[in-house]
Amino acid sequence: MGDAGFTTFLVDDDPAVLRSITRLLKAGGYKTKSFSSPQKFLSAHDPSVPGCAIIDLVMSELDGLRLQEALAQSGSQRPIIFLTGRGDVSTSVRAMKAGAVDFLTKPVKRDALFSAVVHAAELDAASRRKRQEFKSIGDRLATLTHREREVLEHVIAGRLNKQIAASLGTVEKTIKVHRGRMMAKLGVRSVAELVRLADRAGISPARSDP
Amino acid sequence: MGDAGFTTFLVDDDPAVLRSITRLLKAGGYKTKSFSSPQKFLSAHDPSVPGCAIIDLVMSELDGLRLQEALAQSGSQRPIIFLTGRGDVSTSVRAMKAGAVDFLTKPVKRDALFSAVVHAAELDAASRRKRQEFKSIGDRLATLTHREREVLEHVIAGRLNKQIAASLGTVEKTIKVHRGRMMAKLGVRSVAELVRLADRAGISPARSDP
DNA sequence: TTCCACGTAGGACTTTGGGTCAACTCGACG
DNA sequence: CGTCGAGTTGACCCAAAGTCCTACGTGGAA
Numbered sequence A, B: 001m002g003d004a005g006f007t008t009f010l011v012d013d014d015p016a017v018l019r020s021i022t023r024l025l026k027a028g029g030y031k032t033k034s035f036s037s038p039q040k041f042l043s044a045h046d047p048s049v050p051g052c053a054i055i056d057l058v059m060s061e062l063d064g065l066r067l068q069e070a071l072a073q074s075g076s077q078r079p080i081i082f083l084t085g086r087g088d089v090s091t092s093v094r095a096m097k098a099g100a101v102d103f104l105t106k107p108v109k110r111d112a113l114f115s116a117v118v119h120a121a122e123l124d125a126a127s128r129r130k131r132q133e134f135k136s137i138g139d140r141l142a143t144l145t146h147r148e149r150e151v152l153e154h155v156i157a158g159r160l161n162k163q164i165a166a167s168l169g170t171v172e173k174t175i176k177v178h179r180g181r182m183m184a185k186l187g188v189r190s191v192a193e194l195v196r197l198a199d200r201a202g203i204s205p206a207r208s209d210p
Numbered sequence C: 001t002t003c004c005a006c007g008t009a010g011g012a013c014t015t016t017g018g019g020t021c022a023a024c025t026c027g028a029c030g
Numbered sequence D: 001c002g003t004c005g006a007g008t009t010g011a012c013c014c015a016a017a018g019t020c021c022t023a024c025g026t027g028g029a030a
Helices: A016-029 A036-046 A065-074 A089-097 A110-142 A146-157 A163-166 A171-187 A193-198 B015-027 B040-042 B064-073 B089-097 B112-143 B146-155 B162-169 B172-188 B193-198
Strands: A006-011 A030-035 A051-056 A080-084 A104-105 B007-011 B031-036 B051-056 B080-084 B102-105
Touching: A006 A016, A006 A036, A016 A030, A016 A110, A030 A036, A036 A065, A051 A065, A051 A104, A051 A110, A051 B146, A065 A080, A065 A089, A065 B080, A080 A089, A080 A110, A089 A104, A089 B102, A104 A110, A104 A146, A104 B080, A104 B089, A110 A193, A110 B172, A146 A163, A146 A171, A146 B172, A163 A171, A171 A193, A193 B193, B007 B015, B007 B040, B031 B040, B040 B064, B040 B089, B040 B112, B051 B112, B064 B080, B064 B089, B080 B112, B089 B102, B102 B112, B112 B172, B146 B162, B146 B172, B146 B193, B172 B193
Parallel strands: A006 A030, A006 A051, A051 A080, A080 A104, B007 B031, B007 B051, B051 B080, B080 B102
Antiparallel strands: none
């Protein structure tokens, strides 16, 4: 059965295919949403709802690979499963290199489709978790003042308060204050936790002054 | 031109293909080594030399995909580029999902081959760097005594010496000694450095006792 | 102007971390 | 039996970090 809220977005300009895939997925407990053209899909696309896209490779208006590109360009991580009538190796390879989850040939087998969708769901969930974590860390980081942020970067570099003070042109006492407030705002109680938090947020340690 | 020591391993049971690819790669400055059968390649395979494999998909004795599997099974990270006469989409997709760098159809275009090899070389270099770092950390970790290792896991969990002492059933002084020796052996001078080192080595923090 | 956020800072402590010197136990190894 | 590595611990000491309270200047918002 499908995960809560997980939706499969079908994009195909052949209504018959749309219907048959929809029936298949519904039977498997998935929510589906059909689009008869890439444009309609793109303009209605909401990255915030969990799901994967199942896209026909050959469509009159916009090529499947271009749609994949457009999606990626828009910053979406939406997992994509391609469907194709008569497949062509170089296209399938390009699609896979560009990160497609799978590339299935019509008529698509029930099991193949399902295992691709399951995999896509896992990828989507993982990517959502990562983004969520990133965002939650980012939110807390945003509450830091400029000074606190500077101190943070020095602390995760393993520098002593007195060294940080010298770097920032102030005294140790002041650093202690910033440091304490920074730790409190971020909700961490040890340097170890702080380092992991900062690492996950992609913050690089301050360089010791030259 | 090829990187120092980087070798392309060609595996194909057609001598003509072997020759033509070899010529192409030599002209590009790559070292090449040819194998007329998957078995010969497998048994002579030395993961320690940098390089990538260029494998014909269809060979009499051992299928290209199986060879890929066998390589992976052996723990090798050797990047693989597949060549194939008449390609079949599902096979190419399987190969790509299993981590192939590229999947080219014969007759292979010079540029396609070269860009695949360049990409493979980058992947190989990156994987080697990562392994090297992993190993160097592992070497230092191996010099730790059991007790020091336990203390390490608690320290990177951000626990206080007195808490660690309680967990390990000893006193704070003893922990200080282990901790000092551990830091010295690992060559780190701050908890921040220690946490990063341990993270890269995949060491997980000790759980606080229940 | 008044209020507030922010950075600054000192004083007075307490708690932690880390190091020195010395010593004791225990099991393994020769 | 003696030696050695590993683990242990005590007494002391000092540096570093953390925590109170208090206080001041400044720049922007109300």
